[in-house]
Amino acid sequence: MTQLALIPGLPLLGFLINGLWYALIQTKPGADKHKATPSGLIATGFIFLAFLVSVANFLSLKAMPEDARVLQQTLFTWIEVSNLSLDFSLKFDALSSLFALVITGVGTLIHLYSIGYMSHDEAPTKFFAYLNLFCFAMLVLVLGASLPVLFLGWEGVGLCSYLLIGFWYKDNEKASAGKKAFIVNRIGDLGFLLATFMIFSIFGSLDFATIAEKIDAGTFVQAVSAETWTAIALLLFLGCTGKSAQIPLFVWLPDAMAGPTPVSALIHAATMVTSGIYLCARLSPLFMLSSTAMGVIATVGALTAFVAATIAVVQTDIKKVLAYSTVSQLGYMFLGVGVGAFSGGVFHVMTHAFFKALMFLGAGSVIHGMHEEQNILKMGGLKKSMPLTYITFLFGWLAICGVPFFSGFFSKDEILWNAFASPYGSKALWALGLLTALMTAFYMTRLFYLTFLGDKTRSSVHPHESPLTMTFPLMILAVLSVFGGALGIPAVMAEHAHWLDGWLHHTVFSIPHADFTASHATEVGLMVLSSLVALVGIALAFVTYRQPDVAEARKKKFLSLHNTLTNKWYFDEVYQALIVEPTKSFSVFLWKAIDVLFIDRIVLGFGKISMWGGQVARSLQTGSLQVYALFLVLGVCMALGVQIYAWIR
Secondary structure, three states, X not given: OOOOOHHHHHHHHHHHHHHHHHHHHOOOOOOOOOOHHHHHHHHHHHHHHHHHHHHHHHHHHHOOOHHHXXXXXXXXXXXXXXXXXXXXXXXXXXXXXXXXXXXXXXXXXXXXXXXXXXOOOOOHHHHHHHHHHHHHHHHHHHHEOEHHHHHHXXXXXXXXXXXXXXXXXXXXXXXXXHHHHHHHHHHHHHHHHHHHHHHHHHHOOOEHHHHHHHHHHOOOOOOOOHHHHHHHHHHHHHHHHHHOOOOOOOOHHHHHHHOOHHHHHHHHHHOHHHHHHHHHHHOHHHXXXXXXXXXXXXXXXXXXXXXXXXXXXXXXXXHHHHHHHHHHHHHHHHHHHHOOOHHHHHHHHHXXXXXXXXXXXXXXXXXXXXXXXXXXHHOOOHHHHOHHHHHHHHHHXXXXXXXXXXXXXXXHHHHHHHHHHOOOOOHHHHHHHHHHHHHHHHHHHHHHHHHHOOOOOOOOOOOOOOOHHHHHHHHHHHHHHHHHHHHHOOXXXXXXXXXXXXXXXXXXXXXXXXXXXXXXXXXXXXXXXXXXXXXXXXXXXXXXXXXXXXXXXXXXXXXXXXXXXXXXXXHHHHHHHHHHHHHHHHHHHXXXXXXXXXXXXXXXHXXXXXXXXXXXXXXXXXXXXXXXXXXXXXXXXXXXXXXXXXXXX
């Protein structure tokens, strides 16, 4: 068995090497400016080695019996307090193996791409050190065998996201975006911690295997109230809304586009934002104990998917369109989780990692070729000057639109099918998901058309194709975007299909298909309907944006709605008015009422007393021997007086 510690350990080693290298050269101005290739190769090499180790462990896992597919390694005893004994253990099973492969595999491509993208940056060595550190934290998160180890990685990716989003910290907008991401995520983390405390108080353990065994045994599940299970599930979900950008904590992710584009591809497509889905899948037996919590998760997921899609329709920044698309697709994943399709949510995590990483990196290639221009209204006709970027982006576009038989088609339809037929689903959730699919096809076609099609570029710059280090990862991700759906071909289309469902069967909770409320014929009909909806969305976008006058006329007709969507339903403004400003005002009040009037006066009072005492003592130092002799006599008299008083008593 290959050592599991090597999987997170290798990128950690890459971080240490590049980090120490940067620490040695940063004292010389400009010394790091041309180090993108060597430092990038070091970082890419270590994450690629982690991918190879993950593949080796995956093959070992595959060779095991289905009900015993788990590899575990205990590194050391981490916590030993009272009745809590916790080992720092890593667990490689059916679920964590998939995430480890995605993190290291897609991560390798993003690291390679970054060599070209960051070639002109002032501090590429530091950037690659941060990328490796992020991958280390993300791998600890998915490989942790207990909640505390997972939480260590959970907080680690939060720290690294702050460092990477605000990498260009000299720009106030970018620095503020990093702080916003960090602060908003702390709100969700509070829910995670509270849920962890409640879980330990009930189970007496924080180990995932022990929790699952006790739930399966069912010996004390009935003894705990339904409200308690609901509280635990909802607190965990609060943590998920922070990391995975769901309502009400989704506002950080679009601002996070201020960071370098490879960061957006790594964090906001393939890794950190999917942490919430991983947590729900890992603790799926616990979530299933509360139908109320499942309903909340499904509803929040569907609403997030819809709201984010409406905002994406009017965005003009190429990265902002993809950012809101990511929020929307994450909503889809939680819709799947909330209706009991945990494996469906994981399936969409994987396909989304392929096509959204492709699109983010493709957007970075466009920005690089357009000399840092990000406004899609100033683009157009790029297929001629950037053919490789165009072709690869085309496959990502078809996948996210849900065109048969690209990867996104299969994962999206599995979620919609479960929303329709699962006992935890409803027709309303399915309809909202279908409407979101229509808008997804529309706004992604709008992005694709305005960027790559048309007669010529609507800008004064001369675009050019990106170097091979940037286009090669696009080619690999394009292939995965086309064929990645083969992991989850539904049984209605092929016998013994849906490999992923079978792979996760003994690790993630799944609802028996016998409990579904619709037939296979209905499933096929809904699949055809969703395909038609995707094609309608594509057609509407082409008709609208082929003639700029038509698009402008519709904008003016619905100007009020357009302004609302452009301002993101005023979420930031509402938070500013209801939370940020009152908090600032209350802080100022506390400063003036507590700090200035109370604490400062106490501290200054002690200082004044010391000064007064010093002045009194100084006045006694007259320099006259007669005065000193007088004080000496008085002291002796006082001492004798005390002694005489003691004798008399």
